[in-house]
Ligand code: PHE
């Protein structure tokens with residue numbers, strides 16, 4: 001909690017550390033109620049600065065010794081959350097003892113307890129809650145860690161690196177770990193508990209054996225197989241695609257129930273939110289399996305992009321996160337359908353990231369200031385950061401990109417570097433000038449590209465006029481033109497791609513079919529275009545921009561059926577649907593025969609990947625629709641979308657029924673791409689069928705009670721909640737709870753289905769669930785399943801006319817502000833969008849923000865978001 005207004009940290013103020021910590025020895029004594037942390041640091045001066053700043057937060061300092069001499073309070077100064085030693089020399093040994101209280105740590109940063117175990121979370125600035133230390137990523141040290149705890153209750157004691165020794169004395173277990181790779185404190189980890197382990201092995205490309213271990217609470221041992229499998233595939237993939245080999249003899253994963261984020265890449269000891277690692281067919285959906293595959297890969301890939309080469313400071317966060325998301329997306333694309341993965345990622349970007357760009361927290365991929373770094377683990381840093389790396393990939397090509405990443409890893413191994421050094425490596429390896437491209441890291445906001453096309457039949461010429469601008473964002477105006485890769489196709493009337501030959505060859509990369517759009521306005525022309533083509537722009541979502549181009553309805557239907565680029569095929573369908581929903585809102589929606597024919601072709605296309613068919617037939621989400629408009633009315637959007645959904649369901653109900661019956665085959669559940677694809681289309685068909693027809697609800701009822709896997713059971717439950725009558729929905733929910741109440745991860749899904757539902761997710765129902773035995777304010781997953789699902793998915797209730805939804809969210813934020821500021825601040829996001837809502841809603845949202853502000857004693861996390869939102 002703060003007293004004065006917290007100060008912003010500026011990138012421009014960066015200074016190299018005065019001292020390095022060459023070696024860090026830690027000893028943890030875990031006692032009931034408190035923990036003692038002894039540290040022994042070897043300090044080495046960097047330049048001529050003689051002052052050492054050690055960060056520390058909520059610590060009780062018991063003793064401090066410099067070169068063996070006990071210091072008194074007169075020998076150092078204490079500042080806010082820091083301890084400063086001055087007048088130091090070239091090298092010293094510093095020893096300290098601090099007392100901390102993991103039992104009382106509800107913020108889940110530093111050392112804390114989750115259930116019966118201890119664990120740590122140190123990124124970004126959690127290590128300072130363990131001991132005084134230069135807690136900044138450019139201070140890299142070799143860590144040796146001793147842990148002492150009750151041998152009976154904490155038989156498993158883990159830290160980074162390799163185990164060195166282990167003994168039991170007087171009922172206490174002592175273990176020592178040594179990590180030979182130097183690392184910043186944010187990658188430190190410790191775990192203690194009564195855990196079960198499942199082991200496996202991996203042989204690296206150079207023939208080294210690596211022991212793979214997953215540690216879980218005993219009841220979860222049967223949920224570890226898939227993560228191990230995903231881990232082995234990730235290790236192989238990183239060798240093959242990036243030439244990166246693992247560098248320790250052991251790699252460990254631990255699952256914990258109370259965790260603020262998804263997972264953490266601590267060196268050799270990844271710690272996972274149990275929802276992102278545990279799965280078996282009965283309890284986890286296909287979506288959960290895919291998330292686990294992606295996150296296991298993501299954390300593993302950080303071993304190179306993040307750990308071996310780390311960030312100089314937190315303004316460089318996207319250096320590791322953007323790149324690593326790009327890498328895990330490549331992995332998921334290779335393991336599953338690349339097009340479907342692209343659709344999912346683009347959807348995420350266009351809904352969540354574009355909304356962030358349009359709100360008060362808009363920031364560049366490389367921000368230049370922050371109040372609380374935890375607030376900057378955002379979709380902009382992660383997902384837009386990944387898109388920017390993806391554009392480099394498009395511009396340089398597969399081979400050029402690999403040359404650049406090889407050079408980057410080789411040049412900076414063991415260093416803490418900046419985003420600029422990443423781009424520099426790409427430049428040097430490819431002999432290109434990326435000066436203009438760097439603007440993608442510095443400029444915030446979503447660029448808009450306006451497109452005009454003109455076709456001259458007599459001259460057989462196509463002209464393409466492109467204009468770009470990036471709207472102002474808080475603190476940033478007058479943006480410069482960006483280097484935008486436009487992947488382009490011209491489709492002839494036979495549905496085939498025509499040859500693309502621009503008259504400006506310097507701006508065209510033949511291999512990737514990319515047009516380099518680099519000025520505020522640029523005109524490209526194409527000769528030898530014998531017929532008027534349909535212009536397919538930004539194929540594969542080649543740049544994270546908003547496109548203003550009015551395709552005709554018939555061109556969209558044509559693309560939906562013929563575009564060779566799967567992404568644009570899907571996108572054409574989405575644009576058609578957006579148009580229908582707009583018409584519905586104006587009371588003028590009716591299907592044309594052409595629409596129906598186009599949909600028929602899609603649903604009956606048995607050649608196409610069923611996962612792709614499912615996406616082609618799914619309506620854009622309410623938040624996606626909202627994000628496509630400058631101002632929106634969520635209730636009106638909901639009604640219009642429901643109307644179109646009903647029409648689609650009615651019109652194609654026989655097809656959906658047939659589709660469901662064709663795909664509803666029995667057989668053992670397997671989390672493999674083909675089966676997941678089939679289930680996704682089957683369950684989409686079921687939901688439309690149930691929307692249209694009582695017979696479909698009956699099928700859902702049957703599937704619900706006979707399913708042998710969570711994908712089918714959950715899909716049926718969702719369908720019953722959405723399209724069954726109230727009694728059917730309630731009965732299914734009650735049965736589900738009785739069946740699964742012992743499994744907390746399944747109960748979370750049960751909460752989400754209700755809280756995110758446009759039928760059940762009313763503020764009154766949410767308040768009831770907050771009192772339910774299954775709910776727990778201290779567990780972030782529970783909070784997300786109830787309040788997060790409500791505010792982000794049940795939009796028509798969250799934005800209900802009486803403002804009760806906003807009030808509920810503000811109450812939750814105020815309540816969590818003290819106990820878990822990170823979660824409180826993240827939950828706030830939907831309220832920060834107030835300027836985009838219709839006036840009534842907008843006013844009510846703003847007053848709830850004001851109410852939080854007036855609450856006083858706000859954490860830095862919440863203060864930053866609320867104060868920026870009210871500006
Ligand atoms: N660095 C973690 C990741 O991969 C995210 C994280 C950040 C986890 C902060 C915990 C705390 O992506």
Ligand code: ZN
Pocket residue numbers: 298302320321324
């Ligand atoms: Zn990450």
